Amino acid sequence: MATTLHFNTSPPFTLPTPKAPTPTLPHLRLRPPPPRRLSLARSHKVVIEHEGKTTELEVEPDETILSKALDSGMDVPHDCKLGVCMTCPARLIGGTVDQSEGMLSDDVVERGYALLCVSYPRSDCRIQTIPEEELLSMQLATAND
Numbered sequence: 459m460a461t462t463l464h465f466n467t468s469p470p471f472t473l474p475t476p477k478a479p480t481p482t483l484p485h486l487r488l489r490p491p492p493p494r495r496l497s498l499a500r501s502h503k504v505v506i507e508h509e510g511k512t513t514e515l516e517v518e519p520d521e522t523i524l525s526k527a528l529d530s531g532m533d534v535p536h537d538c539k540l541g542v543c544m545t546c547p548a549r550l551i552g553g554t555v556d557q558s559e560g561m562l563s564d565d566v567v568e569r570g571y572a573l574l575c576v577s578y579p580r581s582d583c584r585i586q587t588i589p590e591e592e593l594l595s596m597q598l599a600t601a602n603d
């Protein structure tokens with residue numbers, strides 16, 4: 459006995475036609491985010507008066523004013539670069555520096571004196587280098603207070 463198979467014909471099979479890309483409006487396009495800045499801290503303008511010359515430097519908040527001055531070719535007195543020997547004295551005429559690593563007494567710092575090797579700018583500054591003797595005499599005077 460012969461068996462007959464019957465197949466139902468399915469609906470015609472058609473491949474979907476690819477859709478044309480949807481047009482996008484320019485203001486709706488996604489853009490990559492802007493590159494991130496590695497540091498939010500900005501440099502400060504530091505004006506140094508030294509031996510009758512005025513020099514303007516851009517100093518990063520994490521570099522000392524002495525380091526930047528030396529890198530810029532200034533011949534500023536220095537020795538230890540640790541805030542100990544006091545051969546890099548200066549008077550802060552304007553602005554703010556962080557010199558918490560230095561050895562100056564608080565009284566001397568409050569009177570506007572600074573050691574350039576441990577001074578990090580915290581604002582735009584104006585600084586005048588001074589003779590070492592001036593700082594030493596100020597240190598002695600305030601030590602006797």
Ligand code: FES
Pocket residue numbers: 535536537538539540541542543544545546573574575576
């Ligand atoms: S270089 Fe010694 S205190 Fe600044």
